[in-house]
Amino acid sequence: NQAFQDTAEWKFLNDYTYLAAMHHKIRMRAFDEARTKLTPLKHAAVLVQGGTSAMFDLYDTDCDKCVFRQEAYFLYLFGVVLPDCFGVMDLDKQQTLLFVPPVTYDSQRWMGEKRPLSWYNKRYLVDEVFETGDLAKILKEKGIEHLHTLQGINSDSDLPTSLSPDFPGIDEFKKHDKLLYNFLTELRVIKTPQEVDYLRVSSRVSSQAHVYVMRHVKPGMNERHLEAMFKAYTAYFGGSRHMAYTCICASGANGAILHYGWAGRPNNRTLVHGDMAVLDMGAEYNGYCTDITRSYPVNGKFTANQKLIYEAVLDAQETVLRAMKPGVRWTAMHCLAERVIIERLIQIGILVGGTLNELDEAGLGSVFMPHGLGHFLGLNTHDVGGYTPEAPIRPTRPGIKYLRTQRTLEAGMVITVEPGIYFNDPTLDEALKNPNQARFIDTKVLDQFRGTGGVRIEDDVVVTSTGCENFTMIPVEVNEIEALISEAQANSE
Amino acid sequence: NQAFQDTAEWKFLNDYTYLAAMHHKIRMRAFDEARTKLTPLKHAAVLVQGGTSAMFDLYDTDCDKCVFRQEAYFLYLFGVVLPDCFGVMDLDKQQTLLFVPPVTYDSQRWMGEKRPLSWYNKRYLVDEVFETGDLAKILKEKGIEHLHTLQGINSDSDLPTSLSPDFPGIDEFKKHDKLLYNFLTELRVIKTPQEVDYLRVSSRVSSQAHVYVMRHVKPGMNERHLEAMFKAYTAYFGGSRHMAYTCICASGANGAILHYGWAGRPNNRTLVHGDMAVLDMGAEYNGYCTDITRSYPVNGKFTANQKLIYEAVLDAQETVLRAMKPGVRWTAMHCLAERVIIERLIQIGILVGGTLNELDEAGLGSVFMPHGLGHFLGLNTHDVGGYTPEAPIRPTRPGIKYLRTQRTLEAGMVITVEPGIYFNDPTLDEALKNPNQARFIDTKVLDQFRGTGGVRIEDDVVVTSTGCENFTMIPVEVNEIEALISEAQANSE
Ligand SMILES: [Mn+2]
Numbered sequence: 001n002q003a004f005q006d007t008a009e010w011k012f013l014n015d016y017t018y019l020a021a022m023h024h025k026i027r028m029r030a031f032d033e034a035r036t037k038l039t040p041l042k043h044a045a046v047l048v049q050g051g052t053s054a055m056f057d058l059y060d061t062d063c064d065k066c067v068f069r070q071e072a073y074f075l076y077l078f079g080v081v082l083p084d085c086f087g088v089m090d091l092d093k094q095q096t097l098l099f100v101p102p103v104t105y106d107s108q109r110w111m112g113e114k115r116p117l118s119w120y121n122k123r124y125l126v127d128e129v130f131e132t133g134d135l136a137k138i139l140k141e142k143g144i145e146h147l148h149t150l151q152g153i154n155s156d157s158d159l160p161t162s163l164s165p166d167f168p169g170i171d172e173f174k175k176h177d178k179l180l181y182n183f184l185t186e187l188r189v190i191k192t193p194q195e196v197d198y199l200r201v202s203s204r205v206s207s208q209a210h211v212y213v214m215r216h217v218k219p220g221m222n223e224r225h226l227e228a229m230f231k232a233y234t235a236y237f238g239g240s241r242h243m244a245y246t247c248i249c250a251s252g253a254n255g256a257i258l259h260y261g262w263a264g265r266p267n268n269r270t271l272v273h274g275d276m277a278v279l280d281m282g283a284e285y286n287g288y289c290t291d292i293t294r295s296y297p298v299n300g301k302f303t304a305n306q307k308l309i310y311e312a313v314l315d316a317q318e319t320v321l322r323a324m325k326p327g328v329r330w331t332a333m334h335c336l337a338e339r340v341i342i343e344r345l346i347q348i349g350i351l352v353g354g355t356l357n358e359l360d361e362a363g364l365g366s367v368f369m370p371h372g373l374g375h376f377l378g379l380n381t382h383d384v385g386g387y388t389p390e391a392p393i394r395p396t397r398p399g400i401k402y403l404r405t406q407r408t409l410e411a412g413m414v415i416t417v418e419p420g421i422y423f424n425d426p427t428l429d430e431a432l433k434n435p436n437q438a439r440f441i442d443t444k445v446l447d448q449f450r451g452t453g454g455v456r457i458e459d460d461v462v463v464t465s466t467g468c469e470n471f472t473m474i475p476v477e478v479n480e481i482e483a484l485i486s487e488a489q490a491n492s493e
Numbered sequence: 494n495q496a497f498q499d500t501a502e503w504k505f506l507n508d509y510t511y512l513a514a515m516h517h518k519i520r521m522r523a524f525d526e527a528r529t530k531l532t533p534l535k536h537a538a539v540l541v542q543g544g545t546s547a548m549f550d551l552y553d554t555d556c557d558k559c560v561f562r563q564e565a566y567f568l569y570l571f572g573v574v575l576p577d578c579f580g581v582m583d584l585d586k587q588q589t590l591l592f593v594p595p596v597t598y599d600s601q602r603w604m605g606e607k608r609p610l611s612w613y614n615k616r617y618l619v620d621e622v623f624e625t626g627d628l629a630k631i632l633k634e635k636g637i638e639h640l641h642t643l644q645g646i647n648s649d650s651d652l653p654t655s656l657s658p659d660f661p662g663i664d665e666f667k668k669h670d671k672l673l674y675n676f677l678t679e680l681r682v683i684k685t686p687q688e689v690d691y692l693r694v695s696s697r698v699s700s701q702a703h704v705y706v707m708r709h710v711k712p713g714m715n716e717r718h719l720e721a722m723f724k725a726y727t728a729y730f731g732g733s734r735h736m737a738y739t740c741i742c743a744s745g746a747n748g749a750i751l752h753y754g755w756a757g758r759p760n761n762r763t764l765v766h767g768d769m770a771v772l773d774m775g776a777e778y779n780g781y782c783t784d785i786t787r788s789y790p791v792n793g794k795f796t797a798n799q800k801l802i803y804e805a806v807l808d809a810q811e812t813v814l815r816a817m818k819p820g821v822r823w824t825a826m827h828c829l830a831e832r833v834i835i836e837r838l839i840q841i842g843i844l845v846g847g848t849l850n851e852l853d854e855a856g857l858g859s860v861f862m863p864h865g866l867g868h869f870l871g872l873n874t875h876d877v878g879g880y881t882p883e884a885p886i887r888p889t890r891p892g893i894k895y896l897r898t899q900r901t902l903e904a905g906m907v908i909t910v911e912p913g914i915y916f917n918d919p920t921l922d923e924a925l926k927n928p929n930q931a932r933f934i935d936t937k938v939l940d941q942f943r944g945t946g947g948v949r950i951e952d953d954v955v956v957t958s959t960g961c962e963n964f965t966m967i968p969v970e971v972n973e974i975e976a977l978i979s980e981a982q983a984n985s986e
Pocket residue numbers: 291375416418458
């Protein structure tokens with residue numbers, strides 16, 4: 001323990017100087033691009049509101065649901081984790097203004113002494129700092145007449161922007177809410193070099209946490225213990241306070257439930273010999289998300305059938321990683337993965353009676369991989385920009401309709417590559433009711449696999465100028481995994 | 494690690510049979526008492542709504558702020574952790590009805606296969622189970638005309654009930670919202686024997702986690718590492734997925750900030766030789782909260798001054814624990830703690846020039862302990878029932894005005910006992926500006942302590958028929974703490 005307590009990773013991920021500089025550069029880039037892409041208006045400013053503490057109230061109690069997490073667009077531009085703030089970018093003067101909530105005498109005893117406003121200037125590299133109560137007054141003093149505000153629909157949740165900025169006096173400004181959301185979304189899609197470096201180290205620590213879990217897993221444990229170990233590692237060695245998303249620690253048949261681990265399926269099954277585990281876990285580090293899945297047998301030894309499915313998925317992932325580069329359409333990568341999976345399922349004998357093209361045409365890929373190949377990753381786990389007014393629209397064909405984006409890859413995009421094969425009963429039953437799919441499925445072979453869950457392998461990847469770089473570093477070959485787990489289990493006995 | 498993976502504590506805290514029986518007993522008790530205390534109406538039912546998944550949306554994304562946490566009144570009666578439910582208690586028939594959200598074909602792939610409704614009957618020991626869409630229809634079929642619904646103000650947050658039950662057809666029933674909140678609140682104040690047992694083991698595991706942190710703390714670590722270790726222990730050995738409240742890992746001067754650790758003060762200071770740490774951390778186990786604070790020097794060796802303050806607080810706590818029993822007013826316990834603290838501060842030399850009574854009268858207790866002695870503990874960290882229409886009203890005098898309850902102790906109440914002494918600059922500066930307090934403070938002696946933070950010792954206690962039982966089991970004497978930490982630090986070198 002002691003030796004690792006301040007790893008280089010912990011220091012890097014929690015270096016507030018680095019973070020402030022990173023978000024400062026993002027603001028400078030936004031100023032630059034705003035000239036041509038956001039507005040030709042004079043006396044205009046960008047106004048973003050941070051998350052509010054009220055949103056984190058645990059019902060009517062005076063505790064929170066969890067530690068406050070900042071709204072991603074505000075965090076992107078300002079890097080400020082404090083709740084109840086506003087941020088302004090004066091597009092004429094290229095000045096950044098941060099508005100922080102007032103501190104009362106009484107609240108100091110509970111929340112800490114009031115900081116001088118200059119503390120925020122230095123900490124976050126913003127030009128001027130005021131209290132939120134002065135927002136309208138300061139904006140008028142600065143001669144600002146137009147406010148660009150956020151308004152949009154998140155393409156993964158279909159939910160509208162949760163904060164529509166409001167403050168006393170807002171009516172004295174002309175509000176423009178048609179442009180800012182897409183403008184910032186497009187910026188967020190292409191990561192800056194500093195963001196790429198930050199996401200690389202973030203994924204590295206989450207990778208190490210997966211390895212830690214692999215080294216400690218064994219039958220008799222509960223799924224909940226795997227969640228606990230992953231969180232422990234990322235908190236202790238990465239400084240993470242939040243998971244990027246709810247941990248999916250699915251063993252046995254649960255592996256076929258894509259979002260297993262939620263309150264209704266709370267990672268509470270005991271691992272037994274022969275189980276595969278599908279472990280989809282990623283921590284968040286100062287707002288940046290990681291999203292990694294590993295699948296392996298809990299006793300460290302693949303059965304013949306487990307190996308067949310695992311290597312099919314691995315082949316799909318490696319094929320995609322070799323093909324990814326700027327100019328390649330994400331949809332094509334999804335279809336490529338589906339085709340590798342279909343080919344492998346033909347070899348295994350689950351799919352029969354047709355050519356690869358026929359089976360592909362009949363949508364068999366999406367019967368076994370009923371989700372998209374991957375999604376953008378950044379300040380959200382399913383990061384924004386998948387579908388925008390400029391980007392290709394959401395398709396309706398089974399399989400690719402699950403895609404969270406259909407965009408053409410560009411350098412600086414960070415995206416997950418997560419093919420999978422699942423034996424999900426409702427999905428299989430539906431396919432068997434569809435004659436056009438059922439005729440290609442050998443139910444006798446399929447039945448050998450039913451109830452065994454699934455396999456997903458998910459890595460976090462940045463598109464580079466010539467191809468891609470995989471941030472995730474975890475032993476992934478069958479023999480590597482078997483060696484790692486068996487060595488660890490032997491040592492613990 | 495391996496040896497502990499399924500401790501007796503883990504098994505007990507995550508035994509769903511026990512939990513279901515516990516909540517079933519609670520419902521039976523509610524039926525019993527409802528006859529005399531809730532309503533003389535015929536054809537009446539209690540209707541409670543569970544928390545909604547939408548409340549946990551992380552802004553507009555399709556991830557959650559954190560894993561869903563159930564609303565406490567609904568959880569109290571039904572023990573169901575699933576979001577988007579309703580619960581009904583038919584007061585005529587003494588029948589319990591659970592309404593669960595519908596499951597679509599498509600959602601099964603993501604959330605798990607649809608369970609037969611009978612699964613819920615068995616799992617939660619309720620009489621009948623339906624889907625939420627049928628709520629109005631079923632209530633009418635059951636002949637229910639009156640609905641008792643929750644409406645009240647939480648006395649710790651001053652926030653109104655966050656869910657006001659609503660469903661299509663609710664207007665066809667007569668709603669009564671004046672009685673249920675206080676009725677259930679009074680039930681929650683007096684824990685059932687099963688709840689007492691559950692809270693005992695919960696506190697025991699959080700105690701062990703504190704000991705784990707003590708055994709691993711050392712200078713050079715970051716406060717965040719202490720939070721990480723506590724969470725790791727309670728998750729791995731207790732199955733906890735949530736903290737009951739944000740971890741307070743305050744070192745050095747931060748110890749004087751009562752709610753240190755929130756997003757604006759995120760437990761990120763490096764521990765240095767000579768620091769005291771004030772560690773207020775408690776996990777939640779299936780909805781039940783623990784709340785424990787320990788204070789000790791991070792290098793394991795008390796300085797003379799640290800020992801003086803620590804033993805003053807310990808004396809206050811032990812004095813209160815000896816005096817607690819049914820019939821004793823909590824306000825009296827608070828005043829008792831304040832008087833021990835004043836006496837000790839006189840001995841130390843910080844307070845001078847007056848008798849104990851004079852100093853007490855001048856409110857010096859609340860200058861150094863500017864919070865209440867403790868609060869009810871249960872399904873909320875600051876559990877309900879502190880101030881109700883029947884209970885004594887909130888006082889205004891400094892010191893006791895911070896009390897979260899003034900009630901007279903009864904067997905079955907679970908309450909924290911958490912005296913403290915803090916050197917909080919804004920609070921001390923205010924006192925020094927008040928001549929009636931300043932004249933009793935020796936600033937020269939005080940200055941030796943300023944900047945050193947504070948000390949709080951907080952235990953979780955149940956009132957018994959003859960006194961009280963302390964659930965918290967952590968070495969607490971100065972020599973015990975020194976031995977524990979020095980032994981652990983020696984072993985790790
Ligand atoms: Mn993913």
